[in-house]
Amino acid sequence: MTESGSQTDQDSLGLYVHIPFCTSKCAYCAFYSEPVHRHDTHRLMQAIHTELAQHDTRSVCTAYIGGGSPSSLPTSELTDLVKAIMSRCPDLAEFTVECNPGQVTLARLKQWHDLGVNRLSMGAQSFDAGELRCLGRSHDADTIKTAVHLARQAGFNNLSLDLIFAICGSTPATWQASLNQAIALHPEHISAYALTLEPGTPLAEAVAQGRQLAVDESTDMAMYEQAIAALTQAGYEQYEISNFARPGYTCRHNLGTWLNHPYLGIGPSAASSSGTTRTQNFSDIKTYVAAMESGVSPVETSVATRPMDRICETAVLNLRTRHGIDVQRFRQVTGQDPHVLFAGPIRRYCEQGLLTIEENRIFLTARALPIADSVLCDFAAL
Amino acid sequence: MDTQYIRNFSIVAHIDHGKSTLADRMLEITGTVSARDAKEQLLDSMDLERERGITIKASAVTMNYVYEGHTYMLNLIDTPGHVDFHYEVSRALAACEGALLVVDATQGVEAQTVANAYLAIESGAELMGVINKADLPAAQPDVVGEEIEHILGVRKNECFLISAKTGMGVREVLDSICELMPAPKDRSREKTQALIFDSHCDEYRGVICYVRIFAGKLQLKQKIRFMGAKRTYIITEIGKFCPKMKPTGELGTGEVGYVIANIKQLADVTVGDTITDDAQPADKAMERYAPPMQMVFSDFYPGNNTDYPKLRAAFDKLALNDASFSFVPQNSPALGFGFRCGFLGLLHMEIIQERLERENDIDVIQTAPSVSYEVMARDGKITRIESPTQLPDPGHIEELREPIVRLEIITTTDTIGGIMKLAEDRRCKLMKTDYLSPTRVMMEYRAPLAEIVYDFYDLLKGISHGYATMDYEFKCFEKSNLVKIDFLINGTPVDALSLIVHRDNAEPRGRKLIIKLRRAIPRHQFEIPLQVAIGGKIIARETIKAFRKDVTAKLYGGDVTRKMKVLKKQKEGKKRMKSVGNVQIPQKAFMSILDTSD
Numbered sequence: 005m006t007e008s009g010s011q012t013d014q015d016s017l018g019l020y021v022h023i024p025f026c027t028s029k030c031a032y033c034a035f036y037s038e039p040v041h042r043h044d045t046h047r048l049m050q051a052i053h054t055e056l057a058q059h060d061t062r063s064v065c066t067a068y069i070g071g072g073s074p075s076s077l078p079t080s081e082l083t084d085l086v087k088a089i090m091s092r093c094p095d096l097a098e099f100t101v102e103c104n105p106g107q108v109t110l111a112r113l114k115q116w117h118d119l120g121v122n123r124l125s126m127g128a129q130s131f132d133a134g135e136l137r138c139l140g141r142s143h144d145a146d147t148i149k150t151a152v153h154l155a156r157q158a159g160f161n162n163l164s165l166d167l168i169f170a171i172c173g174s175t176p177a178t179w180q181a182s183l184n185q186a187i188a189l190h191p192e193h194i195s196a197y198a199l200t201l202e203p204g205t206p207l208a209e210a211v212a213q214g215r216q217l218a219v220d221e222s223t224d225m226a227m228y229e230q231a232i233a234a235l236t237q238a239g240y241e242q243y244e245i246s247n248f249a250r251p252g253y254t255c256r257h258n259l260g261t262w263l264n265h266p267y268l269g270i271g272p273s274a275a276s277s278s279g280t281t282r283t284q285n286f287s288d289i290k291t292y293v294a295a296m297e298s299g300v301s302p303v304e305t306s307v308a309t310r311p312m313d314r315i316c317e318t319a320v321l322n323l324r325t326r327h328g329i330d331v332q333r334f335r336q337v338t339g340q341d342p343h344v345l346f347a348g349p350i351r352r353y354c355e356q357g358l359l360t361i362e363e364n365r366i367f368l369t370a371r372a373l374p375i376a377d378s379v380l381c382d383f384a385a386l
Numbered sequence: 387m388d389t390q391y392i393r394n395f396s397i398v399a400h401i402d403h404g405k406s407t408l409a410d411r412m413l414e415i416t417g418t419v420s421a422r423d424a425k426e427q428l429l430d431s432m433d434l435e436r437e438r439g440i441t442i443k444a445s446a447v448t449m450n451y452v453y454e455g456h457t458y459m460l461n462l463i464d465t466p467g468h469v470d471f472h473y474e475v476s477r478a479l480a481a482c483e484g485a486l487l488v489v490d491a492t493q494g495v496e497a498q499t500v501a502n503a504y505l506a507i508e509s510g511a512e513l514m515g516v517i518n519k520a521d522l523p524a525a526q527p528d529v530v531g532e533e534i535e536h537i538l539g540v541r542k543n544e545c546f547l548i549s550a551k552t553g554m555g556v557r558e559v560l561d562s563i564c565e566l567m568p569a570p571k572d573r574s575r576e577k578t579q580a581l582i583f584d585s586h587c588d589e590y591r592g593v594i595c596y597v598r599i600f601a602g603k604l605q606l607k608q609k610i611r612f613m614g615a616k617r618t619y620i621i622t623e624i625g626k627f628c629p630k631m632k633p634t635g636e637l638g639t640g641e642v643g644y645v646i647a648n649i650k651q652l653a654d655v656t657v658g659d660t661i662t663d664d665a666q667p668a669d670k671a672m673e674r675y676a677p678p679m680q681m682v683f684s685d686f687y688p689g690n691n692t693d694y695p696k697l698r699a700a701f702d703k704l705a706l707n708d709a710s711f712s713f714v715p716q717n718s719p720a721l722g723f724g725f726r727c728g729f730l731g732l733l734h735m736e737i738i739q740e741r742l743e744r745e746n747d748i749d750v751i752q753t754a755p756s757v758s759y760e761v762m763a764r765d766g767k768i769t770r771i772e773s774p775t776q777l778p779d780p781g782h783i784e785e786l787r788e789p790i791v792r793l794e795i796i797t798t799t800d801t802i803g804g805i806m807k808l809a810e811d812r813r814c815k816l817m818k819t820d821y822l823s824p825t826r827v828m829m830e831y832r833a834p835l836a837e838i839v840y841d842f843y844d845l846l847k848g849i850s851h852g853y854a855t856m857d858y859e860f861k862c863f864e865k866s867n868l869v870k871i872d873f874l875i876n877g878t879p880v881d882a883l884s885l886i887v888h889r890d891n892a893e894p895r896g897r898k899l900i901i902k903l904r905r906a907i908p909r910h911q912f913e914i915p916l917q918v919a920i921g922g923k924i925i926a927r928e929t930i931k932a933f934r935k936d937v938t939a940k941l942y943g944g945d946v947t948r949k950m951k952v953l954k955k956q957k958e959g960k961k962r963m964k965s966v967g968n969v970q971i972p973q974k975a976f977m978s979i980l981d982t983s984d
Contacts, residue, residue, distance in 0.1 A: 020943060197939040225934040246939050261943045275944035282947050307947065317950055324941060356911075356968070375911055376937040377956065384953035 016065035018260040019093065021052060021085065022271035023071040024289060027107070031140035031210070032168075034202035036273040036287045037072035048272075048289055049081045051296035053088055055270050064093040064268070066257035068100045073127070075107035083115055090120045098256045100125050100164075105151035106143035113158035123162040123255070124155050125195075131185040132178045135171040138216065140206070145185065152189045162253055164193035169231060170224040171199050172207070172216040179227050180234065187238045192253035196231040197246050198224055225374050232370075244325050245376055262325050264318040264337075272302075279314070282307050312386060315340055319383040324376070328367025342366060349382035387459055389572045389640040393563050394461045394598065396478050396511070398502035399488035400855065404518040408488060408550035409447075409462060415556055416449035416460065418628060445584070446596055446642050447629040453564035460563060461598075461642035463583070465502070471730065472859065473678040473710065474584075475502055477657055479509040481583040481598035481642065484567035486559065487540065488516045491525035491547070494826060495533040497796045501857035503538045512567055513538065514559070515545035521554055533822045570600070570640030577668040578602030578610075580637075580645075580661040585652060587706045591623070593649035594631075597661060598642050600672065604661065605636035610647065613671035614659040619647035652706050678710040679860055680728035681789065682735055682755045682839060683772040685716055685882060686742075687724030689749030689962055694723050700746040701725060704738055711738055718775070720880040720966045721751070726772060729755075732839055751964040751973055753882045754980045757836045760787035760863040774870050774884040780921060787863035788886075789835040792817075795846065796828045797854035804849040805829070812837035813888060833858065834866065836886070840980045871896045873903060873979075874917040874924075876969050885979055897926045899979050906975035908959075909933040914969055 025040035026033075067089050074082055082101075090096065100123040101116055113124075130136050131145040148165075155163055165186050169179050186194060201208040201218065210216040219227070232242055240248035244262060247255065260267060269276040273287035283306040286292040295302045309317070315338045322329040334342050343350060343366075350366060353359035358372035358379050372379050399405035413419045449460045465478040479485060485506040489495055506513055515534050517527050531542035546562070548555030573579075584596035597604070604610065604624055611618045623646040625633040637643045649655055660671035688697045701713045711734070716726040729735040735755055742750060758772045762785040771777055777786075793814060797805055799821075806829075809816065814833040821827050838858065846854045869892050873883040883903070887895055896918040904916055907930055914930040941949055962973040 018943070022944075198935070198937075200939050221934040228935070245937060245941075258942060261941075261946070267943050269943065273944070275947070277943065277946070284944070284947075313950070317946060320950065320953060321941070321946070358911075374935045374937055375933070377953065378911070378933075378936045381953040381956035381960070384950055384957050 016256075016260055016265055017061075017063045018257050018265060018267035019061060019064045019067040019089065020257075020267060020269045020274055021056070021067070021069045021089070022269065022274040023069060023074040023077060024048075024272045024287075025072045025076045027073070027076045027104075028140070028142060031138065031207040032199060032202065032205055034205055035072065038289060040076045043289060045077060045081055047293055047297075049077075049085065051293045051302075052085065052271050054296045055302060056088060056092065059268055059270075061089075061092045061268070062094060065095060066098040066100075066260060067093060067096055068102075068257045070100075070102040070125075073104040073107065074101055075103035075112075079112055079115070082112075083119060086116060086119045086121055096120070098123055100255070100257060102127065103151075104143065105148045108151050108154055110154045110157055113155055113160070117159045122160070123164065124160050125164040125166065125193075125255075126151060126155070126191075128165040128186065129168045130171060130174075130178075131182040132171075132174070135168075135174055135178065135182075138172050138207070139168065149185075149189065152191065161192070163191045164195060164255065165189070165191045167194060167196045167231075168199050169196060169227040170219040172211065172218060174219060174227075176223070176227060176230060179230060183231060183234045187234070193247070193249045193255060194235060194240060195247050196228075196235070198228060228374055232373075242326055245373060259325070262321045264314070264321050277309075280309055282309055314338075315345065316384055316386065319346065320380045323366075323368055323380055323383060326367060328365045331364045331366065345386065346383055349379070353379050353382075387638055387641065389570045389574070389638075391456055392459045392461070392570055392640040393484065393567050394463065394482045394570060394640070394642055395484040395486060395563060395567060396463045396465050396475075396482045396506070397486045397488055398465055398475065398479075398499070398506055399518075400490070400493070400496035400498040400502075403488050403490040403493065403496070403499070404550040405464075405488055408486070408516070408518065408548070408556065409464065411550050411553050411556045412449060412460075412462065412560065413447065413629065415553065415560065416451045418447065418449045446627050448626040448642060451560055451564065453561055456564075458564045459641070460560070463598075463642065471734070472501065472505065473730065476505050476509060477583050479506050479511050480658075481581055482509075482511050483570060484512040484514065484563070486514050486516050486563075487534070487538065488518050488550075489530055489534060491517045491520045491527045491530050492522055494526070494530050495537055495796065495822060496855035497794045497828075497857040498855060500537060500794060500796070500828070501859065507538075513540050514562065514567070515540040515542075516559060517545050517547050518550050520547035521549040521552060529823055533826065536822055537820075537828065572639060573601035574603065574639040576601040577666055578604060578661070578663045579668045579672055580604055581672055582612075582655060582657055582659050582661065585655045585657055585709075587652045591646050593646075593652055593655050595645045595647070595649075595655055595661070596642075597637065597645050599637050599639050601639055601668065602663065603636055603638045604645060606633075609664040610645075610661050611664040611667055612655070612659050613662055613667070614656055615654065617654065618664045619649060621645055621647050652709060657709060678730055680710070680712065681731055681757060681835060681860065682729045683726060683758060684729070684735060684755040685718065685721075685724050685726050685753040685773065686713075687718070687721045687751045687753075687882075687964055689751055689964060691722055693748050696746065696748050697725065697750065700742055700748060701727070703745075704741060708738070710734070718881050720878060721882050721964050724751075728772065749961055751962060751971075751976065753976050754885065755840065756885065757789050757839060759789075759868070759886065761785075762787070774886045775881040777870050777886065780869075785865050786868045786886075788866045788868060790861050790864045791833050791835050791838070791858040792861050793831040793833040793838060793856060793858045794828060795831070795854055795856045796822070796826065797850050799825050799827050801850040801854060802827060802829070805846065805854060808842075808845055808849060809833070812842060814838070832861070834864075834888075835860070841982060869920055871899070872919045872922075873900070874915075874919065875903075875907070875971065876914050876967055877917075878967050879919075880966055880971070882976065883979055892920050893925055896920055899981075900926050900928050902978040902981055903975055904928040904930055906978040907969070907971055910969060912968070 024037045026037045099121045101121050102125045128148045211218045235248045242248050243254050266279050272289050272292040275284045283303045285302045286304045292302050329342050360369050397405045446463045451458045451460050463478045465475045487503050517530050520527050527547050531545050534540050535542040546559050579601040580597045580599045582595045587593050606624050608621050626643040662668040688694050710730050712728040713725040716724050758770055762768050764784050814831040818830040867889045868886050869889045870886050900918040913932045916928040917924050918926045963970040
């Protein structure tokens with residue numbers, strides 16, 4: 005593991021496997037997933053194994069099984085996948101599995117841990133019963149606590165909890181209570197996301213129709229600052245806009261994304277980036293499976309990344325981390341000096357106190373975090 | 387050539403009444419171009435003109451036509467059809483003995499037809515009435531003929547019924563031009579007098595002068611003198627437009643063609659100047675045209691200050707081919723360095739603006755167009771100002787005068803009420819009402835230019851369901867009770883947003899505009915107070931609330947492509963903005979102060 009806030013080694017390859025199943029769809033979720041019972045999970049897993057085998061994964065450093073919820077898969081399907089990844093990726097340093105607190109048992113957790121999974125990311129979201137109901141989550145606060153204890157028992161010493169704030173009906177008080185309960189469980193890592201009302205989700209519709217009341221911008225902002233304060237106070241370091249970790253426990257896989265390292269996405273709707281091309285697989289499970297079974301490419305879209313676009317991507321992604329753009333490394337990777345390339349926005353935002361230049365880094369100030377997109381957009385194109 | 391076989395004429399018409407189509411048919415019938423070679427609407431050569439279906443600059447073409455055994459040289463001098471370019475119409479007409487007045491049989495006489503016909507009559511050109519599109523089922527040639535007779539004094543039974551599209555009746559028009567239109571006077575033995583009626587600048591050959599020879603002749607290698615400019619040149623090429631430039635070695639009395647004489651800049655040539663022989667000059671120059679009058683002014687600022695030299699270069703290039711466009715450096719306390727530009731009218735401004743964007747990659751912020759005003763100071767000195775920012779302190783002003791125009795509106799009788807209401811709202815005085823037919827009426831107003839220059843035409847079209855047409859002509863400056871409205875953004879007065887309005891509606895206007903401004907300026911990371919002041923006194927305030935949050939919560943591998951697109955779009959939205967202090971003001975905010983809608 006690397007030091008918190010610093011950068012991982014160059015060009016580490018990340019592997020992401022998308023499991024597009026959930027027991028039920030949450031009200032706020034816009035990710036591609038389908039109810040698990042409707043599908044032949046075995047056929048899909050076969051297809052995923054086939055796709056995985058088509059790639060050279062020997063240099064993969066981090067792996068991440070996400071979804072949907074991987075824990076909704078039958079036990080054997082998931083363990084087979086974990087085994088396959090372990091055997092195909094000999095240099096794996098970090099292996100995360102996403103799970104739903106309501107879907108874990110000590111036996112399952114132990115099995116994953118013993119096979120080589122060394123990080124768990126748990127979708128806690130909230131400890132408030134009303135908020136969990138609003139989100140359409142099937143678990144309650146006690147389930148989260150139990151799941152965390154089971155994970156510890158199974159031997160996991162790198163645990164992350166996902167939390168969501170600014171949920172309809174939430175208040176700074178309910179949010180503080182959730183933060184406190186999360187902190188009390190001593191996870192090594194916490195992701196705190198503002199609720200995003202994704203168009204087309206049941207929750208977004210409920211808000212549009214007035215059945216749910218969205219939290220106003222000022223409260224949302226206050227809750228974000230509240231999270232940063234509480235988590236920092238509790239010994240977590242904010243290393244990205246929505247991510248906090250105890251020293252040494254940053255998510256190496258996701259850091260790879262923000263460093264714009266290449267990654268390989270396997271499974272329906274999974275995205276890959278080779279550095280020169282970004283591709284995305286078919287989302288539809290049937291189409292994906294059919295492609296794999298008939299030996300054709302599962303890639304639905306493939307877009308060549310122009311060198312200048314890639315440089316801009318790198319700048320935008322880097323700036324999401326609190327470490328920011330590492331000038332020297334940026335030069336090495338892109339061949340360009342960020343101070344020259346983005347001279348205009350850097351000067352402007354430094355003047356406005358939204359960017360800071362320190363030693364070898366260009367990074368967002370604390371004040372810029374809630375309005376990061378309005379700054380980052382000026383790095384999105386030249 | 388014997389002048390009795392020369393005919394010089396223009397076609398005057400309202401936009402879309404078929405002027406260019408008629409010209410195309412004539413070019414085909416006379417064999418000047420083959421139908422196959424003819425690009426649609428050959429005379430409109432600029433892309434922009436072609437796209438907008440209008441002719442901006444005059445151009446000319448020489449055609450040969452055999453009538454009753456004689457070959458006639460027919461010189462067609464094209465004219466613009468838009469109100470902004472009256473000046474170009476009159477200078478084209480000055481080179482002609484006759485004009486075809488084309489009216490659409492389905493539309494009838496329009497305001498611009500009237501305005502252009504008056505110009506033709508004033509210039510002494512013989513008018514021939516042509517009713518176009520007479521073959522269409524909706525054509526009403528009888529009614530239209532009566533309108534022509536009633537308004538323009540051209541006899542109904544002498545009008546030609548044609549279809550420029552099919553060519554029906556066009557030969558008869560050509561025959562009549564030969565038979566009835568006056569020939570140029572034979573002054574071939576007199577000292578040379580050639581009128582420059584247009585000019586344009588060619589990248590390789592320099593300035594090309596469009597000339598009409600009134601007396602004597604011009605030939606290759608001749609040493610010529612520009613009588614007004616008092617400069618001499620040697621003719622390096624001379625010829626006719628056929629329709630491409632074709633060297634002929636000389637041009638005789640009555641003929642129309644071009645002269646190239648190693649002239650570098652358009653500014654060296656004044657349209658309307660007289661060319662004569664340097665060794666044996668004419669006694670006097672021909673009567674000069676009144677110079678074109680710039681009626682509309684607007685400031686252009688580079689969105690990015692470093693683009694200032696680029697913007698200057700772009701304007702230099704535009705001015706090279708448009709003598710009626712002018713620009714002078716301008717320094718605004720709020721917006722920095724830019725240029726004040728003068729235009730003949732709003733369409734002229736839009737055309738320049740479009741060419742600027744099309745031909746250059748510069749982010750430009752433009753202020754709302756303003757008219758010019760006359761200021762009489764306490765000491766009696768009169769100055770002309772071209773922007774509200776130039777207005778002196780009210781204490782120094784004895785009298786403020788605004789430009790007044792004669793406005794003609796032609797519309798259907800059922801829309802008179804709505805139009806009268808609009809005109810009244812805009813301080814227009816009705817001078818005359820004239821029924822063209824039982825269903826169509828022409829109204830003449832005295833109107834303050836400032837009130838009709840911006841959105842009046844659009845509103846007129848809306849009220850009349852597209853039927854009404856208008857035209858206007860500058861009359862004079864007239865004393866008026868005017869005040870300046872100023873806006874303060876975040877405490878800073880933004881001079882480029884100021885405007886001059888009549889005192890009676892200054893306050894309600896100011897209150898309305900500040901709300902429009904609030905809507906036009908995007909939210910910032912801080913609260914922005916807006917204030918509106920009349921004569922230095924704040925009359926209303928508004929606040930643009932700060933935005934608190936603008937951040938994507940989750941951004942992982944699969945989201946990168948989509949998110950980059952969204953961010954690029956967000957960046958795009960910041961373009962065409964000008965910073966005043968910390969506040970970014972978008973282009974639409976500068977224009978919002980002219981928005982009179984509710």
